[in-house]
Amino acid sequence: MTYTAEQIIASNKANAQAFEELTTNAYAGFEKLVELNMTTSKTLLGETFSHFQSVLGAKDAQEFLALQAGLLQPTAEKSVAYGRHVYSIATESGAEFTKAVEAKIAEAQTEFGAVVENLAKNAPAGTETAVAAFKSAISASQSAVETAQKSARQAVKAVEANITAATNQAVDVATKVAKKR
Template sequence: MLTPEQLLAAQKANMEALHDLTTKAFESVERLVELNMTATKAMLDESAAHAQALLGARDMQELLALQASVFQPLAEKTAAYSRHLYDIAAGASAEFGKAVEAKVAESQTQLSNLVENTAQNAPAGSETAVAMMKSAVAAANNAYESVQKAVKQASTVAEANFNAVTANAANLAKSGSKKR
């Protein structure tokens, strides 16, 4: 049985973990707001400068050239914004993943200790039941580790795909502007 001190210690540890996760979430939101504010300010400044340039165009050809010159930087800035957004999301996800892994490892240790204590205090003749319980715990731990590895591999593949798409979009924007 758990003692009141053990319950209080577990509750305190859970509250600290929740506080840490909440702090990390707010930090990620702050970074996202900062990114959006910076992007919005830059967009407003560039829009005003572009509008001034359009108003100063002397003929239709210059007007069309000014309009065409907007697209390559826009594609590059969109790719950069997406990269920053992805970095913020990936960082937050990694922090939450670490916290979950730590809690799962702690729970696995506690469960293993419980099984060992139960095995030591089990009545004679219950060795088979204890062995089955240990086997079930080991199987659950192995299944969790397999899922964890698969998720990490999928995350790596997703990041590589995101990088490839971003690079491809930037290359298409550059090659599209050269054709003009």
Template sequence: MLTVEQIAAAQQAQLNTLFGFGAKAVESAEKVIELNLQASKALLADSAEYTKSLLSAKDAQEFLKVQTGFVQPLAEKSAAYGRHLYDIAAGANAEFTQAAEAQTASAQKQFASAVEAAVKNVPQGGEAAVAALKNAMTGANSAFEQVQKVVKQATEVAESNFKAVTATATKAAKAK
């Protein structure tokens, strides 16, 4: 059985993890806010420059040239903004995932310890029940590991697809 100290330690570890998640969420929000401020400043400066250029155009041909010259850099900056935003989200997700995996591993160890302690007190003849419980634990752990692998693979595929779409969009913007 778990002792009061073990339960208190487990609760303390869970609280530390929870506060760590909160701190990481706030840190990520700060990064997004900073990115948005930088993007807003750059857009304001670019818009002012663009407007000045449009107003100083001498004829229709120069006017069209200014318009065309504004679209490509804007598309490239939008793609860069998207990549940066994705990097912030991916970084936070990686840290959350790592912390969750560590917490899960710790919980599994505690559960296994509790089962082992309970097994020591099983009356004679209960060996079959103990073996069934151990098999169930092994199966559950294997299933959990498989789910983790599938989620990681899906995340990697999504990341790869996002990068490919971003690269294609950037190339398309440059071609225009």
């Protein structure tokens, strides 16, 4: 199989476009994180000053302690919500990247398969056994790649489930601690 200049140019254009899309998606994720951090910082600053004013206005130690204890649960809940939002942005960006990489891997496997088929058709007489062994090895390696991709997806799902469970547990603990005070 020989490649023409037009095919090489088209391939380079497609790769450049894929790179541009990945870069744009990565930048969009970064923008979302910056926006989240700016909003969170602004909100936190306002709430901190408001709480500080309330504490300064406390009439006695009992009211002071009640104000401090009342701050614990909302802070924990907001921290968990912030973590979930960051995780959501990272997951979304990672999914786009994974989708693009998997598409390129599939494309490369297809092209490689075509090259192998072309080589097999043009192989000298008497090399059928070697060609069959080579094709079998290629098929096995592609199967291994697919299995690894499937395992990686399952691992990501398991991690996501564990993070969700840990987050929910943290919220429950924070809620219980706040109620005890």
